[in-house]
Amino acid sequence: MLSKEEVKHIADLSRLKLSEKEIELMQKDLSAVLDYFNLLKKIDTSKIKLETEKFVSTVNISHNFEDFDGLLGTRKDEAIHQSREVVEKLIQAFPDKKDDYIKVKAIL
Amino acid sequence: MELQDFTIKQINKCLKEKKFSAKELANAYFDKIKNTDKDIDAYLNLTQDLALSQAEAVDQKISNGEEIPTLAGVPCSIKDNILVKDEKCSAASKMLENYIASYDSSVIKKLKEQGAIILGKTNLDEFAFGSSCENSAFKVTKNPHDLTCVAGGSSGGSAAAVASNQCCFALGTDTGCSVRTPASFCGVLGLKTTYGSVSRSGVIASASSLDQVGPLAKSVEDIEIIFNAISGKDILDATSVEYKYEKFIENNKPLTIGIPKEFFAEGINKDVEKIVKEAIFKIEDQGFKIQEISLPSSKYALACYYIIQTSEASSNLARFDGIRYGLSKQNENDLLDFYLSNRAGGFGAESKRRIMLGTYSLSSGYYDAYYKKAQEIRQLVKQDFKKAFEKVDLIMSPVVPFPAFKIGSKVNDPLSMYLADIYTVPVNLAGLPALSLPVGKTNGLPVGLQIIANHFEENKILSIASIIEKLV
Numbered sequence: 141m142l143s144k145e146e147v148k149h150i151a152d153l154s155r156l157k158l159s160e161k162e163i164e165l166m167q168k169d170l171s172a173v174l175d176y177f178n179l180l181k182k183i184d185t186s187k188i189k190l191e192t193e194k195f196v197s198t199v200n201i202s203h204n205f206e207d208f209d210g211l212l213g214t215r216k217d218e219a220i221h222q223s224r225e226v227v228e229k230l231i232q233a234f235p236d237k238k239d240d241y242i243k244v245k246a247i248l
Numbered sequence: 249m250e251l252q253d254f255t256i257k258q259i260n261k262c263l264k265e266k267k268f269s270a271k272e273l274a275n276a277y278f279d280k281i282k283n284t285d286k287d288i289d290a291y292l293n294l295t296q297d298l299a300l301s302q303a304e305a306v307d308q309k310i311s312n313g314e315e316i317p318t319l320a321g322v323p324c325s326i327k328d329n330i331l332v333k334d335e336k337c338s339a340a341s342k343m344l345e346n347y348i349a350s351y352d353s354s355v356i357k358k359l360k361e362q363g364a365i366i367l368g369k370t371n372l373d374e375f376a377f378g379s380s381c382e383n384s385a386f387k388v389t390k391n392p393h394d395l396t397c398v399a400g401g402s403s404g405g406s407a408a409a410v411a412s413n414q415c416c417f418a419l420g421t422d423t424g425c426s427v428r429t430p431a432s433f434c435g436v437l438g439l440k441t442t443y444g445s446v447s448r449s450g451v452i453a454s455a456s457s458l459d460q461v462g463p464l465a466k467s468v469e470d471i472e473i474i475f476n477a478i479s480g481k482d483i484l485d486a487t488s489v490e491y492k493y494e495k496f497i498e499n500n501k502p503l504t505i506g507i508p509k510e511f512f513a514e515g516i517n518k519d520v521e522k523i524v525k526e527a528i529f530k531i532e533d534q535g536f537k538i539q540e541i542s543l544p545s546s547k548y549a550l551a552c553y554y555i556i557q558t559s560e561a562s563s564n565l566a567r568f569d570g571i572r573y574g575l576s577k578q579n580e581n582d583l584l585d586f587y588l589s590n591r592a593g594g595f596g597a598e599s600k601r602r603i604m605l606g607t608y609s610l611s612s613g614y615y616d617a618y619y620k621k622a623q624e625i626r627q628l629v630k631q632d633f634k635k636a637f638e639k640v641d642l643i644m645s646p647v648v649p650f651p652a653f654k655i656g657s658k659v660n661d662p663l664s665m666y667l668a669d670i671y672t673v674p675v676n677l678a679g680l681p682a683l684s685l686p687v688g689k690t691n692g693l694p695v696g697l698q699i700i701a702n703h704f705e706e707n708k709i710l711s712i713a714s715i716i717e718k719l720v
Binding site: 147150151153154155156157158162165166169170172173174176177179180181183185188190226229230232233234235236242244245246247 | 347348350351548551552554555562566569570571572573574576578580581582583586587588589591592595597600601603604605607608609611617618620621622623624625627628662663666
């Protein structure tokens with residue numbers, strides 16, 4: 141069972157403020173799921189090599205296409221000019237703004 | 249107008265023959281929604297102005313004598329985690345309760361180009377986290393076959409809307425079960441598409457290595473038309489691939505169907521087992537070869553899935569901080585307190601649980617034991633399927649071990665809710681396509697058959713499903 145302190149620590153890392161009641165519930169719920177996850181601990185995976193060097197590790201599925209990686213067309217990392225209409229819509233969604241800028245709380 | 253009888257092609261034919269206009273049809277669906285959605289709660293938001301202006305454009309084309317695409321004038325509903333420009337998109341979360349989409353997702357662009365009519369946005373578990381549609385911040389969608397039971401999730405609103413004829417077809421998303429489970433519970437068809445076959449640009453991310461958009465409809469033919477329309481490469485989604493759907497051409501060699509013994513083990517409802525096995529026997533009678541197979545790592549797939557899903561979700565949901573959009577409480581002075589209070593107020597209980605589980609699995613000291621281990625097990629799950637598809641063409645199993653359950657019966661026990669996904673998550677871990685096809689009922693509640701194929705072999709699934717559809 142996770143302690144209250146552990147739950148609070150995870151909540152901090154998650155940027156979530158939890159009430160005392162939520163902390164107690166999380167202790168119970170998270171512990172039950174984490175116990176279930178422990179099922180994996182006893183499986184020997186020493187022979188498995190993860191292809192982490194490929195940026196597509198998450199999509200590294202053995203597709204039928206032999207040249208699958210070659211087909212993964214990535215977009216150039218560039219700023220694409222958007223019309224004023226699109227910009228206006230994005231600005232409209234800002235909860236707090238000054239002119240076209242997002243306003244944030246002081247950090248320092 | 250008998251809405252329950254309409255397939256996409258029938259609507260197309262009637263529109264061309266001017267039996268009714270696209271506007272009349274859209275209004276007939278809106279009437280149906282108004283009369284039935286008080287009980288079902290499938291929709292979060294109706295997009296009536298958009299739908300009627302789309303319908304007028306289709307009617308104009310018809311009266312001009314122009315050719316119309318197959319989906320033109322066909323009314324559909326869209327899961328509320330898929331962006332439709334200028335319409336609310338809440339992901340069923342208080343975090344995005346008043347968020348208005350600033351652009352169309354790529355799948356919506358494709359539907360709009362064809363002239364499909366968007367009736368409204370449907371309910372889901374918040375951020376697609378759930379298997380019952382009870383985790384929505386706004387309402388619980390009811391099962392049209394029994395209003396005291398869940399519709400399934402997370403695309404519960406989409407499935408219930410199709411099942412109760414509140415639309416002709418719907419789009420949902422499937423991260424672990426979310427198109428197939430509600431389709432199974434509501435007695436409609438739902439296709440989880442191959443990872444990479446349909447663009448996710450403009451879809452609110454749940455877990456990016458698992459998420460796929462998929463159609464829900466009432467016939468194999470409709471599923472095929474929609475999949476054909478929404479699939480293909482999109483420059484805005486780097487995981488999408490060049491792909492063009494082609495019908496499966498049968499040759500003389502009959503397809504072989506694998507039955508994984510692990511998917512008929514302990515814990516399965518006897519009626520569900522019987523109905524699914526009967527459907528498989530009927531296929532055998534048609535000359536298809538049935539073969540028992542083993543997917544030994546599938547017993548670890550659920551734990552593996554929930555580690556990966558929650559890890560990716562915790563990362564994807566970090567963007568909801570109240571600064572650029574979404575719920576934003578301006579009464580905190582400090583930036584950290586501002587984050588903490590926005591996220592505490594915006595996310596529901598299940599989202600908080602998943603963010604915390606994922607954060608834990610990725611945190612220093614636990615990463616190797618949880619996240620890395622799960623990535624390794626994911627390889628084992630994939631290898632199982634790879635080996636199986638060397639021997640068989642398709643794999644069949646139940647979708648969920650039981651039919652739709654009572655509303656409220658699992659909400660206080662997250663782990664028992666997660667166990668509902670035991671037959672569906674291995675498919676997402678391996679990026680495969682799978683269909684839920686209704687094959688029977690127990691005590692009035694529908695039961696789905698899951699048909700799984702190798703990557704990009706949706707055509708094999710749909711070919712056999714069109715045979716089973718006529719047999720059951």
